[in-house]
Amino acid sequence: MTKIISVNDLSYQYPDADRPTLNHISFEVNAGEWVAIVGHNGSGKSTLVRALDGLIDFKSGTVTVAGTKLSPESVWLVREHIGMVFQNPDNQFVGATVADDVAFGLENAGVPRPEMQQRVQDALEAVDMWQFAEREPSRLSGGQKQRVALAGIIAMNPSIIVLDEATSMLDPHGRQTVLSVLQHLRRSNQAPTILSITHDLSEAAQAQRLLVMDNGQLISEGTPRAIFSDEQLLESTGLDLPFSTKLSQQLAKQGLIAPKHYLTDDELEDWLWQLHLTM
Amino acid sequence: MLEQLTLGRYIPGHSWLHRLDPRAKLVLACYFIVIAFLTTNWLTYVLMFAFIGGVIFLTGLSFSYFVRGIGPLIWLIVFTAILQLLFTPGGHIYWHWGILMITSTGIQTSTAVFLRFLLIITMATVLTLTTAPLAIADGVEALLRPLRVIHFPVAQTALMLSVALRFVPTLLDEAQTIMNAQRARGVEFNNGGLIKRLRAIVPLLIPLFVGAIGRADDLATAMESRGYQGATNRTRYRVLKWHNADTIAVVVILVLNVVLVVLRHM
Ligand SMILES: Nc1ncnc2c1ncn2[C@@H]1O[C@H](COP(=O)(O)OP(=O)(O)OP(=O)(O)O)[C@@H](O)[C@H]1O
Ligand SMILES: [Mg+2]
Numbered sequence: 001m002t003k004i005i006s007v008n009d010l011s012y013q014y015p016d017a018d019r020p021t022l023n024h025i026s027f028e029v030n031a032g033e034w035v036a037i038v039g040h041n042g043s044g045k046s047t048l049v050r051a052l053d054g055l056i057d058f059k060s061g062t063v064t065v066a067g068t069k070l071s072p073e074s075v076w077l078v079r080e081h082i083g084m085v086f087q088n089p090d091n092q093f094v095g096a097t098v099a100d101d102v103a104f105g106l107e108n109a110g111v112p113r114p115e116m117q118q119r120v121q122d123a124l125e126a127v128d129m130w131q132f133a134e135r136e137p138s139r140l141s142g143g144q145k146q147r148v149a150l151a152g153i154i155a156m157n158p159s160i161i162v163l164d165e166a167t168s169m170l171d172p173h174g175r176q177t178v179l180s181v182l183q184h185l186r187r188s189n190q191a192p193t194i195l196s197i198t199h200d201l202s203e204a205a206q207a208q209r210l211l212v213m214d215n216g217q218l219i220s221e222g223t224p225r226a227i228f229s230d231e232q233l234l235e236s237t238g239l240d241l242p243f244s245t246k247l248s249q250q251l252a253k254q255g256l257i258a259p260k261h262y263l264t265d266d267e268l269e270d271w272l273w274q275l276h277l278t279m
Numbered sequence: 280m281l282e283q284l285t286l287g288r289y290i291p292g293h294s295w296l297h298r299l300d301p302r303a304k305l306v307l308a309c310y311f312i313v314i315a316f317l318t319t320n321w322l323t324y325v326l327m328f329a330f331i332g333g334v335i336f337l338t339g340l341s342f343s344y345f346v347r348g349i350g351p352l353i354w355l356i357v358f359t360a361i362l363q364l365l366f367t368p369g370g371h372i373y374w375h376w377g378i379l380m381i382t383s384t385g386i387q388t389s390t391a392v393f394l395r396f397l398l399i400i401t402m403a404t405v406l407t408l409t410t411a412p413l414a415i416a417d418g419v420e421a422l423l424r425p426l427r428v429i430h431f432p433v434a435q436t437a438l439m440l441s442v443a444l445r446f447v448p449t450l451l452d453e454a455q456t457i458m459n460a461q462r463a464r465g466v467e468f469n470n471g472g473l474i475k476r477l478r479a480i481v482p483l484l485i486p487l488f489v490g491a492i493g494r495a496d497d498l499a500t501a502m503e504s505r506g507y508q509g510a511t512n513r514t515r516y517r518v519l520k521w522h523n524a525d526t527i528a529v530v531v532i533l534v535l536n537v538v539l540v541v542l543r544h545m
Contacts, residue, residue, distance in 0.1 A: 050500075053504050055500055055503065055504060076506065076508060079503070079504060079506055080506065082504070083505075084504045086497065086500070086501055086504075088497060090449060090494070091493075091494045091497035091498050091501065092497065092498065092501035093445070094442065094445075094498065094501065094502055094505070094507075095441075095445070096412065096413040096416075096441050096444060096445045097413065099516065100413070100516060100517065103516035103517075104502075104505055104507070105505040105506055106514070106516070107513045107514050107515060107516055108505060108506040108507050108508070108513055109506055110512050110513060110514050111514055112514060113514055113515065113516065113518065116514065116516055117516070120516065136445070136448070137445065137449070138448030138449055138452065152505065156505075
């Protein structure tokens with residue numbers, strides 16, 4: 001498997017901060033992989049993904065994206081590979097209308113107009129926002145703005161998509177729509193690599209691998225199953241437990257001991273169902 | 280309080296005027312404003328007011344939008360006219376008290392000031408009511424394009440303008456939120472004398488500015504991450520199209536100019 005992102009011993013401190021926000025971070029991401037980053041507020045997740053895009057000026061450590069080592073000279077090349085959706089949808093809306101905003105990145109890349117129109121439409125249709133193409137951002141809800149932001153990235157067709165809590169304002173249905181858009185993209189022939197920051201553990205559970213951040217450090221990484229089974233880790237980092245884990249714990253108190261490893265909601269349901277049959 | 284800011288608001292529609300190219304509308308409005316100063320006798324005023332009346336009719340919008348658009352400024356116009364009236368010497372003196380006087384020249388100039396301002400503001404209102412802010416920004420860019428010869432950053436200016444316009448409603452919303460938050464803490468915005476009201480504005484402006492700077496920072500980051508490297512080699516999603524109607528509009532305003540000049544000498 002080819003590595004599309006490698007981060008080596010990255011450290012960073014904001015100029016006005018008293019302690020480092022990123023502390024000797026190293027990890028790698030394979031091409032086509034879906035990795036979720038979890039960690040409590042202020043643990044440095046947003047700062048980390050900004051570093052990947054060359055948006056903060058780190059002094060120590062290296063970042064390599066798609067074979068290009070990030071440097072002031074290569075930063076625009078690296079940014080071509082990465083499409084990033086930020087936390088606050090209001091402050092990343094550049095265009096005066098939905099369609100203009102989705103077109104912004106394409107305009108920057110100098111895409112010819114007929115092709116641009118097609119790509120804007122396709123991207124907006126993918127997130128189910130085409131009927132709002134002429135709307136101004138002030139007349140959209142938070143969740144709708146997040147979908148537009150995602151469409152702006154999909155239109156660019158980048159090899160890496162970074163989502164910084166990009167579904168935080170979506171209702172369960174909207175979130176599912178966005179997640180299925182991503183799943184769909186991943187099944188296409190140029191399946192993008194996805195790096196998503198999320199506080200929603202059922203969303204994290206869809207990733208292939210989790211990175212756990214705490215206090216500027218990468219304290220653990222592994223499959224969702226492995227991470228969610230590690231109750232000590234979850235508790236020490238202040239992460240919430242996924243619903244199925246909580247339910248297993250409550251059941252244990254009642255004397256029903258579920259398997260030790262993490263179960264998804266569906267798996268737990270199956271287990272309970274079969275348990276009932278055998279009782 | 281903030282909802283009253285109807286000045287410069289766009290009312291979507293499909294009238295002939297709405298569909299005109301923003302470049303044509305900008306040229307039309309600017310041209311009209313300039314020739315409004317060519318008015319001299321009553322014939323020229325009748326002509327200009329008839330013209331603007333026709334334009335208002337073509338917008339297909341109800342007259343009350345114009346009244347509301349002009350309303351807040353009418354006092355400014357009246358005030359200016361009264362100053363003109365009281366301080367202009369010359370001609371027959373009807374009344375005077377200290378340095379204040381009412382003269383025949385004063386009456387003429389103040390009437391001219393009042394009517395010309397009214398024409399100008401009505402035209403500006405027509406422009407903003409029928410043209411989306413974004414379209415105005417596009418139009419301004421297109422009209423400024425020749426300035427590229429002298430290295431004026433036209434595309435950057437246009438982007439700046441459209442981003443600024445895009446953030447106006449966002450900032451108004453934010454102001455509203457801050458005001459509500461302050462109200463919940465006992466600040467009164469609509470009571471008390473002028474000084475007291477002005478003082479209440481300060482705790483509104485400071486968080487608003489701080490917020491705006493934070494937003495600007497985020498926006499700059501987002502633009503960079505989406506590959507914005509200044510305005511070189513960008514393509515455009517939105518392009519303006521010049522139609523026959525736009526040419527007709529320009530011809531009409533030229534004819535108006537000619538008729539106006541003829542009437543001046545009658
Ligand atoms: N521009 C900045 N200047 C100074 N310090 C900052 C800046 N941005 C973030 N920080 C600090 O860096 C730390 C990490 O912030 P970061 O935004 O990366 O956290 P996060 O993990 O994304 O949190 P959240 O879950 O709330 O989004 C925090 O302590 C924060 O106060
Ligand atoms: Mg964050």
